[in-house]
Amino acid sequence: MHVAQALPKYLVQRYKGWKATSYEDNKAWYRRLASEGQHPRAMIISCCDSRVHVTSIFGADQGEFFIHRNIANLVPPYQPDGNQHGTSAAVEYAVTALKVAHVIVLGHSSCGGVQGFYDMATGAAPALEEKSSFVGRWMDILKPGYDRIKDAHSGAECVAHLEKEAVKVSLENLITFPFVKDAVEAGELTLHGLWHDIGEGGLSYFDAESDGFQPV
Incomplete structure (x- = not known):
């Protein structure tokens, strides 16, 4: 080579x-x-964004977190179709082999992937609509979240809401994995959604009762 x-x-x-x-x-x-070997207590699914530094945010040592990063911190729905699924494989390994106690989805402000989805959804990014676009087809995962808010928000306000919808969609998709659902129902696993404000250093968590994000 x-x-x-x-x-x-x-x-x-x-x-x-x-x-x-x-x-x-x-x-x-x-x-x-x-x-x-490794015995992490938690899996964190975060964005590839170079500004989001998970171990620094939580002051973590080596061996503490099992970290998976992808565009826009998305988790696809459970779909054992024989294709290669990096994120699904990471979730399976964390839950079934490492027996993590927590799976945390960490979204963030100024997310380029989410902005790209919004541009694609509003016709401003035709390249992402091509079937050959890996980014575009990956960001299709966010469509259910966009459909929930598209009539109420637009522009930068919609993008800001979409960043949090990405976290919610991922949490919804996580529970479609049978081994995740079983572990949650058995009290062996908890799911968490977070959103990080890069500029202000803020951290909010998803509160299921209010269906919104609250400061940590």
Whole structure:
């Protein structure tokens, strides 16, 4: 394979700095993680957005979270059709193999994926409507959330509401997985929805009783 190249120098320097400091200071802990395997308490499904840093937000150590990231922190509905489903596979592994106690969906402000869906839904992004668009077809998952609010909101206000609808749709889809539903009903698993305000550092949780988001 002739397409892969050596790491950029700045990443090599950062790695060497980490190896000489953080790793060296916690060598026993890393070796324990390697020998005993991972036992995370929670799975977090967050966006690929580089501004959303889950471990920093919660001050998490290595081995604490099983993290899956995708465009717009979406979970598709349960659909065992033989195709490849990265997010569904991650959920299955977290719940059935790792036996996590919590699955957390973390949405955020200024989400490019959600903005892209809104542009597509309003005819402003024809490229995303193409069948060949991986982003467009992935963002189709958000359509039920958009249908709930499209008549009440438009423009930037609609996009802001859609960011939270992405969290709600993902929670709704999670419970369609039989092994998730069984674990929840058995009291072995809890589901949580969060929305993070990047600029203000805020965090809100989805409150099922009010069907809205409340500050943490």
